[in-house]
Amino acid sequence: MSIRILQITDFHIVPDQEGDFCGINPLASLKRVLEHGLAAAPDLIIATGDLVEHGDSASYIRVGKLLQSTGLPVFVLPGNHDSPEHITKDLCGENIHFTDVHDQESWRLIFLDSQVEGQGYGQLSTQQQSLLKNALEQSESRNILVALHHTPITPCPSFNCQLVGASEFLEELSSWPNVRAVIAGHAHTQCAARYKDIEVMTTPATSIQCVHQPATTCKDLIDFNASHTLDPSRHGYRILDLAPDGTFNTEVHWIPNPASAGSHACQ
Secondary structure, rough: OOOOOOOOOOOOOOOOOOEEEEEEEEHHHHHHHHHHHHHOOOOOOEOOOOEEEEHHHHHHHHHHHHHHHOOOOEEEEEEOOOOOHHHHHOEEOOOEEOEEEEEEOOOOEOOOEOOOOOOOOOEEEHHHHHHHHHHHHHOOOOEEEEEEEEOOOOOOOOOHHEEEOOOOOHHHHHOOOOOOEEEOOOOOOOEEEEEOOEEEEEOOOOOEEEEEOOOOOOOOOOHHHHHHEEEOOEEEEEEEEOOOOOOOEEEEEEEOOOOOOOOOOOO
């Protein structure tokens, strides 16, 4: 039996229900994405980090109410803006899970924490690398989908957009013939690439999108607003259909933002 997954990422929910994130209401945009994505009748949801902007309890409680209302299993993992402690305390429960591995049908889903505390960039700790190796060794020939926040195929030269050790990570995965795909967020844009036999996909944000300046034109790789242009005009999500034989289909869906009013900067 096939598994249909709704991947959502980079909500950046703020404590105030009517609060602003880079010129948009991130709670309203997440609601629009969920309404649209749930119409595709997914079996489960994977939320790949930056669930909230400030790592605070109030924002996680607000996100939790919305995700619980879907009635679907929701698997969450942290991004660089998240607090794993508050995810456990204020978000998880009922249908929301913060776990390392989920087996369903002929697939194993592996969830990795690429957060480096206090930093924008990502890296897999020694503990996370060990977790990955153990999960792969114990997969019992199941097809593998790996999810993490920081994309190993970032389109941006800025250091805070990187997954440190991305090449080594992908090379390790490629040594396992049952690894089929990697999904991530963080970049607030859509991109995809193939690494040997593995499809690597970055999914756009439910909040605001980023246009990343190429290394040849970017004059400042430290200042976020110098290396990125923000696009509030649309929100995105990804649907993945995982087949029993290890093949899959995927598509990114876009939703216009009715409140869009031009480009914005993040302070």
